[in-house]
Amino acid sequence: MTILTQSAELVRRSCKRLLPQDCLLCGAASGTTLLCPACATDLPRLPATRCPLCALPTPGGSVCGRCLTAPPHYDATLAVYRYAFPIDKLVQAFKYGHRLALGAWFGSRLAELAKDFHADLIVPMPLHRLRLRERGFNQALELARAVSRCSRIPIDARTCTRIRQTATQADLPWRERAGNVRGAFHCATDLTGKRLVLVDDVMTTGASLNELARTVKLHGAVEVTLLTLARALPS
Numbered sequence: 001m002t003i004l005t006q007s008a009e010l011v012r013r014s015c016k017r018l019l020p021q022d023c024l025l026c027g028a029a030s031g032t033t034l035l036c037p038a039c040a041t042d043l044p045r046l047p048a049t050r051c052p053l054c055a056l057p058t059p060g061g062s063v064c065g066r067c068l069t070a071p072p073h074y075d076a077t078l079a080v081y082r083y084a085f086p087i088d089k090l091v092q093a094f095k096y097g098h099r100l101a102l103g104a105w106f107g108s109r110l111a112e113l114a115k116d117f118h119a120d121l122i123v124p125m126p127l128h129r130l131r132l133r134e135r136g137f138n139q140a141l142e143l144a145r146a147v148s149r150c151s152r153i154p155i156d157a158r159t160c161t162r163i164r165q166t167a168t169q170a171d172l173p174w175r176e177r178a179g180n181v182r183g184a185f186h187c188a189t190d191l192t193g194k195r196l197v198l199v200d201d202v203m204t205t206g207a208s209l210n211e212l213a214r215t216v217k218l219h220g221a222v223e224v225t226l227l228t229l230a231r232a233l234p235s
Contacts, residue, residue, distance in 0.1 A: 025086055034105045044082040046231055054206055055079045055231045073213035074224040078113045083202055083230040091201055091230065095139050106229050107146020114151040114227060117197060121156045122148050125200040125212060128165040143229065144199040159189040160212065181208045185215040192220030203228040
């Protein structure tokens, strides 16, 4: 570690000690973390029994009817939270309010799921270049970095690109989302025999992640696991 790096790390640690953090949700003193322990514990978790393919709740953790009828291109889904209040507000603050510190906090939650992963590459959900220019960062890449640090699985943020700027998925009815992202991704690498982890912040219908999984499997990937911070449940 260089002297400059050591100095930067010392400044960072000193700031954490000198500038206590207030919880983003309740405002209580939370030390050096973004959420106090009580609020972090109360975040909406997914039910323990859920479909191993798409992570929707099912009796006894069996494969859901939707996945049995139309099997997805991915092989498993791991998610931490249910996409509901206040996770939805925190995610929106991260993506649209540029609260980038939330990216590291979210990423550490995902990293807990990934610590025992056995995969070859982590691929963050790519943004179209125009959307990336507008937002200034790729939220999926920020999450993937924390997962990579924990699991030591390398990130590949170049192989897959979004070649078509699609309408925002959140603005479309669920049934129209699969068609909206069809052919939206390009893979530039031979992934024969590779096991991939695809990372994104929120999985709603799973249409975008399923299309990305389809794309990488067409290029030889043998196993695709989805890793997402939050899973939306049908209303």
